[in-house]
Amino acid sequence: MAECDEDDADAAITVQHVTNTPLIYEPPASSFYANTWENMVDPEVVQQAFASSWNADMNFAKGLIFANKDAVKHELTIYAAKHNKNFITNWSTKSRLSVKCMDESCQWYVWAVLKLELGLWMVTSNRGPHSCISLGMALDGRMMGCNFLAVEFVPLLQKNHTARIFHLRDFITAKYYDHKLSYYKIWDAKQKAIAKIFGDWEESYQRLRKLLVAYLDQEIGTRYWYHTIRSEVSGDTILRYVFWAFAPCNEGFKHCKPVISIDGTYLYGKYRGVLLITMATDANNKVLPLAFAVVDKESGLSWS
């Protein structure tokens, strides 16, 4: 049975041990591969299937409808990017949104409200077009905030989560009227988009115990261990080390040469750390990974 330093929080997590099956390695349970991006039913996507009645060739006008407030703000940003204007928010509540031109002397404004009977947002008042002078040649994308960009990046990063910053920047430049955004802004938006897809760093750490128990649930011979410490400043629980070894790897070691290799690679996420791997080789010199660990740094203490 696996060990851990804290047992109170694990009490609510139970493991279904299968005891009446022989010790052979069956294909994993269907739950392991059933929920893919292709067949996953996401009710949020269904609810947002409605496309707004605005398109980039139009001005904002009374009667236009949108799926939700975020959609109104997103389309307003596209409009601002196209015309190289900028706007500020007057009011933003659960049922009302009022924006006006950044230039105090300009008349342009848009007011949208939630129509409860439709479950949609509608522009109920607006004045335009802009009477201000355009932002000129400065196509710096100042109207495109990180949240707007993160929404744009999610589909791209779902296909390729390692997309480089300059690729993302080129994508925005091509799609949004030659605006050239700063590296840092794109980088920050990418972090937000990754968090939308996979959850953020803190959420990932909170899922660690559940993941380890799921490993054990799939193969009872799997082993894991982790060590946490408590922050004296905040009182938070901090992960120090985690180790796991999959049952098939343990079983396969019988057929390997009795030599274990060890290696480590640095993790470049928010909290850094080092991923350690132990490996063995079989008679054909094929590598079999035996165990994995994440530690703060490679040292005699962490290796032990």
Ligand SMILES: [Zn+2]
């Ligand atoms: Zn204006």
